Amino acid sequence: MIFRNSGVPRRSWSETLKVYLETATLRMLFLGFSAGLPLMLVLGTLSFWLREAGIDRSTIGYLSWVGLAYAFKWMWAPLVDRLPIPLLTKWLGRRRSWLLLSQAAIMAGLIGMAFNDPHTGLEPIVWCALMVAFGSATQDIALDAFRIESADTDRQAALAASYQTGYRLAMIWAGAGVLWIAARAEVASAIGYQQGAWKVAYLVMAASMLVGVITVLFSAEPVRRILPPAKNMAAWLDDVVIGPFRDFIVRYRWQAALILALIAIYRISDVVMGIMANPFYVDMGYTKDEVAAVTKVFGIVMTLAGAFIGGALSMRFGMMRILALGAVMSSASNLLFVWLSGHGHDVQALVLVISADNLAGGIASAAFIAYLSSLTNISYSATQYALFSSIMLLLPKFLAGYSGAYVDAFGYASFFTGTALLGIPVIVLLWFAARIVPPQKQPEQSGDTA
Template identity: 75%
Template structure:
């Protein structure tokens, strides 16, 4: 795949399923990650991954340090439901031009740029808000970030699917996932490191006696402003990228025909191709990442309550998390290309559920940085493998004629149920404790194994 692949759409009838032909050697498999399309996807994946933790995991650390109750933090995680409903406005992103921007940049790049600017502005608003005074402003800005981020995901998924042929989708998925995970580490460990470095030593006797006394909003303000500036990575990439060759769509004669083509037909196409198997596929998509998502909401409050400092969490996540996440993403992408997506999808499901058991063990083990290193490393390795395979699987289900809308449906289904369940995670921890909570999230992964096995028996239909 050369640089011109960014301007070549895959054929609608190209095989894109788990059975696609694999490269003939490991050298060919690895070389694809250095191609321009993969490198672009690396930086765009960074822009996509940056906002997620800043409105969920990292925000939960900030709120817990500010003295906000775990139950409230759990309910505020429903901000992330914006990602679960992005299929609602995906048809607009798929088909509707943006005045001035689209004629200059093209359909995909114009939506990407607009979404990235919304994310950056929302992060600035979150930086300026103080959760100790009122939660309204920070929640409102978090919603704006989530909405902009979800819109960016819609456009970026379509950009990725249209930027390469079917045989390279696993490699692009791995590059995207690597950038995404690096951004999550920067938005998780990096923001904690910046906040810790930005704290000022209080004067003797100045601290109040309440539990939130150590919270310094100025430090978090600096950290979130740096995160807003970090969106420049994606903005610059969009400005210097090429627009994928547009898929030729028949012009709509009236509004009803446009709605049918933009909204109804993408879903009808999926149902026509898979028939009753569509229900099984959607069920798998809906629960595949449930163990990770539900557990992740309480991970940072867990670190705070276990006595881990911002520096400890940042150091462990940044050093060991980076290494194991990169390893997981590349291993998952490479193994998917060589051995088939479904086999690695099963492996990822097993590892993701099992890694939650390590957190249950850590809850009883106590404050131990070495143990935290081991647990975080195993969790990131499992997450990288599972995510790379899952993205490739979702891409294989997508018809390029409706890439943005169909992929938005799949990725929304992936998050909707897990994020709804995660909203009650704070109540569960308050009632039963962290160890029981992490054990329960591991058990949530058991039905996933059955669904992966059943889905692996479905033959991939033609996309013609």
């Protein structure tokens, strides 16, 4: 086989499935929900709200740059990794204190959005959305470190699958759920846009963040290596800011460039294609109800199934093999959209395509998260994982900005074919990356995994 198992002992299926019942794995389900909720509320759902309030499409497009907070979170990740928060850190520990602070910022931002009307003034909504995005990105930094430090490398795929499950459930709630709440909060006798309905919906979303808050309060702080205090500011900056990047380069040397290149393009087929998915559904004549039911609910269920399958297969057959399988499936599934583009309006055909595409995406995501986790040094887990996850988005998001122009020039069939072909360099890089021998890592201390 091209992709070896690197000497990892094979678990029985019984042992593999029991991992999903461990406390650390179940905890990630609820924390994943807390992580997935804000994303839709400042991007997808917000754009629906703004458009209904009469905001023009160009402005809505510009406001999507609020999401850049997620791509540049590595810039403040060193602070989250090492900087204690007065009072909170002494009470909760470093990881849980940052999680609680970021969750409080998200809730405050969502409440602020609820009490402002974009129809009468857009600027307050923008500032509150920035608070939510910044808090959400910070939560991601702390949560990734919390997950990595909560279990050994062998269990990271299961934790990633559980995290993805909670994340996707939150996306259903913040996507289809918030529209359902807003629709039922409308006054039947009123006509047109109703700010009060969106106020109710966003207040419910803010209250939903309590799932993460309660989980943090009842979780144990992972055991971390005690670090000696820095002698001066220069030494602190070297350790906190430069150290995580230097550590990765020293450990992997010239192979670091290969690994970073793989990270930068592994999800490129999915991300570039995903930007044009909703316009495609509209142009094909699918209704809002059809798109919501098939892509937002059923599609996410299929992603969850793929995440669990990917996590289980990674533990049984090895992470690199499933990483390769996910890459091939993700690229190939884009070709189904080529078929759909010439098939016309057909809900059954849409269900088939979404099933295959989201199942492939779930498998790829679970294996890829486990791969990124395996690359981190536990001394710099938050900073290094934030760097990897940021690199993962930058190039695909940049290319995706041109997706609309490409479709206008060449059509959907050519576009979907091109996104599938973008997966070929990924397969090539995976072939080389599978031959990298992981450096000796420091002994990892895990927290409460019972």
